[in-house]
Structure formats: structure tokens, C-alpha cells
Amino acid sequence: MITDLSGVDDKMEANQTQAPINWTTASFLFGSLLVAIVGAPLYIWRYGVGWFDLGHFVAMVYATGLSITIGYHRLFTHRSFEAARPVRLLTLLFGAATFEAAALGWASEHRYHHRYTDRDGNPYDPHSIERGFFHAHMGWLLRYRVPELPRSNVEDLAKDPLVAWQDRWYLPIALGMGLALPTAVGAGYAAWQGTSIGVGALGGFLIAGCLRIVFVQHATFLINSLSHTIGRQPYDTSQSSRDSALVAVLTFGEGYHNFHHTFQADYRNGVRFWHWDPGKWIIWTLSKVGLTWDLRRTRSETILMAKIRQRRLRLEERVDAAQIDLPAQASVLLRDLDRRLDETYLRFRQLYSEYSKLAKDRLAERRERLGELREELRGVRRTLRELAREYRVTERRLLSGV
Ligand SMILES: [Zn+2]
Ligand SMILES: [Zn+2]
Numbered sequence: 001m002i003t004d005l006s007g008v009d010d011k012m013e014a015n016q017t018q019a020p021i022n023w024t025t026a027s028f029l030f031g032s033l034l035v036a037i038v039g040a041p042l043y044i045w046r047y048g049v050g051w052f053d054l055g056h057f058v059a060m061v062y063a064t065g066l067s068i069t070i071g072y073h074r075l076f077t078h079r080s081f082e083a084a085r086p087v088r089l090l091t092l093l094f095g096a097a098t099f100e101a102a103a104l105g106w107a108s109e110h111r112y113h114h115r116y117t118d119r120d121g122n123p124y125d126p127h128s129i130e131r132g133f134f135h136a137h138m139g140w141l142l143r144y145r146v147p148e149l150p151r152s153n154v155e156d157l158a159k160d161p162l163v164a165w166q167d168r169w170y171l172p173i174a175l176g177m178g179l180a181l182p183t184a185v186g187a188g189y190a191a192w193q194g195t196s197i198g199v200g201a202l203g204g205f206l207i208a209g210c211l212r213i214v215f216v217q218h219a220t221f222l223i224n225s226l227s228h229t230i231g232r233q234p235y236d237t238s239q240s241s242r243d244s245a246l247v248a249v250l251t252f253g254e255g256y257h258n259f260h261h262t263f264q265a266d267y268r269n270g271v272r273f274w275h276w277d278p279g280k281w282i283i284w285t286l287s288k289v290g291l292t293w294d295l296r297r298t299r300s301e302t303i304l305m306a307k308i309r310q311r312r313l314r315l316e317e318r319v320d321a322a323q324i325d326l327p328a329q330a331s332v333l334l335r336d337l338d339r340r341l342d343e344t345y346l347r348f349r350q351l352y353s354e355y356s357k358l359a360k361d362r363l364a365e366r367r368e369r370l371g372e373l374r375e376e377l378r379g380v381r382r383t384l385r386e387l388a389r390e391y392r393v394t395e396r397r398l399l400s401g402v
Helices: 023-047 051-077 083-096 103-115 131-136 153-156 161-168 170-193 196-229 246-248 255-262 278-288 300-322 328-360 366-400
Strands: none
Touching: 051 103, 051 170, 051 196, 051 278, 083 103, 083 161, 083 170, 103 153, 103 161, 131 328, 153 161, 153 255, 161 170, 161 255, 161 366, 196 246, 278 328, 300 328, 300 366, 328 366
């Protein structure tokens, strides 16, 4: 990820408690919430709800929610893959329909969130969980930022003509795609069915428009609040992000947030193939038809080592908390496994780097060496996995005796 923060003033203070209320955003957030929880149920009570309304709602939820996940987040903010113009255009159009800001500002704030996770000053994480659940969820949007965080961390993105275009025309695009489109679709369906066009238009506006906006916005907000509050931390405990399958279901796969914060350049959030992550499946499928490419994946050995390091830390914490000494023999055994794991991983990285360099070179005489390297890499990978398994078994055996 590109995060040039050269324009950030080191002396800036995040004094948001005294910052004035942003009435435009606050009115929109609470106004749309009111329309969604009062207007939509009233409409349903008066006119009922059919399969078309439900399908329209779900289609808009997925089109706009996935545009945030795939486009705003993984493509524009993290550059975790490259995408053809139609993919960029569609995610910009439907991303704006969520009324979560233009992609440029969204990406800038999210890059600050990653760079300064949990930090509350000099410069700051815009929705630091340290300031409480509500602040992380939506409270951060209710006041102006004092001082504003500079946009110097998205200069790379501003060069994309489509992103610049969406930034310039954000409001008309958001209104057109987010409210006018579902209203028109509702009216069009009613006209086709020969029922009241006005009622059809109102249904589209309230259910696939307002209710859907509130649903998708709060799904995004949950990533900043719930994904920094509940779940496991298998990869990194030094910051508050967490992995939760439950949150992943609610957020189009973004709930594996501890993995994402640790390996933010990876196009996947749910790293296992069964992890619920529609964003990952769509990006991968699009790569098969040439609409996305250069998908960035963290090597499984790097992920394995991150998990082992966290296990080491957790073991130390548990032993410290229980104020007990592991048997001397056990400590020696674990230390030895630690050392062998580190050495094997280092060897893996050296071999992999040599292999990657040689693989680019297509000269015939390199082929033999490439074959040797491939063989050696296979062996080192196997050793690394065996050592990791041995480490886990030894650790479990020791802890059961503690
Ligand atoms: Zn986060
Ligand atoms: Zn992110």
C-alpha cells in the first residue's frame, strides 16, 4: 500500500471532542435511519411486500456492498489487485450509491486507519476503538475532524481519471445511483405489472433506496466497531483488529479483520477457501476472464510463521500470568523448535527470492538451477510445516501439564 504521509504535520492534535458537529452528515445519518425504520415498515404495512421488492433490495445490497469491499477497500485503498475499466467504473458508481463518500476520501481515511490503528493523536486513526464502540461505529462521522487529515496519502489514486471523475461528481452520482435508480426501477416494474407507478416508485425509494443505504452503511461501520471488539487474534495481538466469521457474514467477508490488518495487501480477507468472503471469490473469478489481474497473496509460509509467533507470545503470557516455571527440559525443547523454525523460514525466504529472480529470466541454462531450487523449496516447505506441527503438539502437551 502507498502511504506517503509527508504532508502530515507531526504536531497536529486529534481534539475531536471539541470539534463542531457536522450537521450535514449527522442529519443524513439519522434522517436516513428514521426513514428506513419508520417509512419502510409503514409502506410495507400499507402496500405489502412482494418477491420483487425483496429481490430488488438484496440485489442493491450486494451491488453496493460488494462495490465498497471489492472497489473502495481492496482495489483503491489497498491496491491488492489491478482491474479493468468496467470493474473500476461499476464499483465507483455503485460504491457512491452507499453514500459513504467518494472513493478518494474513503481510501484516505482508511489508509490512516491502517497506518495509525488505535491511535488517538499525532496523527490519528479516524475511528480509533480507543475512543469507544460508538465513536468507532459512527460517532467519528458526526463531528468535523480538527485538524483535517491531509489527502497526501492518496496521490497515487488521484491520478486515476475514473477516481478523479467520481470525486468531482460524487453527489450527483450518489443521488442518481443510490436513490433515483431504485425509484425508477420500482416505477418501471409497477408500470410493467400495470399497478400504480407512484406506489412502485415509493417502494423502490424506501426499500431498495433508504433501507438498503442504512443496512449497507451499518455493515461497513461494523467493521470499524465490532471487528475491533469481538473475535480472535491469530495473527497479531499488537492492535485491536479481530477475526470473526459472524461479522464476515454481515460484512461481505470483511470480518476476518485481524488477518486483513496483518496482511493488508492481500486481496483475500478470509484466507481459508471455506471462509465466507464473496469479495475474494468475485475478484478471483474476474481474474479468470481477464477483468482483474496481479492478485496479491501472502505466502502461506509467512502466514504460518505469523501464527506461530502469536502462539509463542500467548504461551509466554499464560506462563507469566500463572507465575509458574515450565520444566527446564520443556523450555529447552521449545527454544530449540523456535530456533529451527526461524532458521528454516529464513532459508525458505532466501530460496524463494532466488527462485523468483531466476524464474523471470528465461535463459535455457537457468532451467536446471530452477528445477533444483523448486525441489529444495518443496523440501524446506515440508520441514517448516513439520516443525510447526511439532511446535503446536509440544506446546499443547506442556500447557495441559501446567
Ligand atoms: Zn480496522
Ligand atoms: Zn483495510
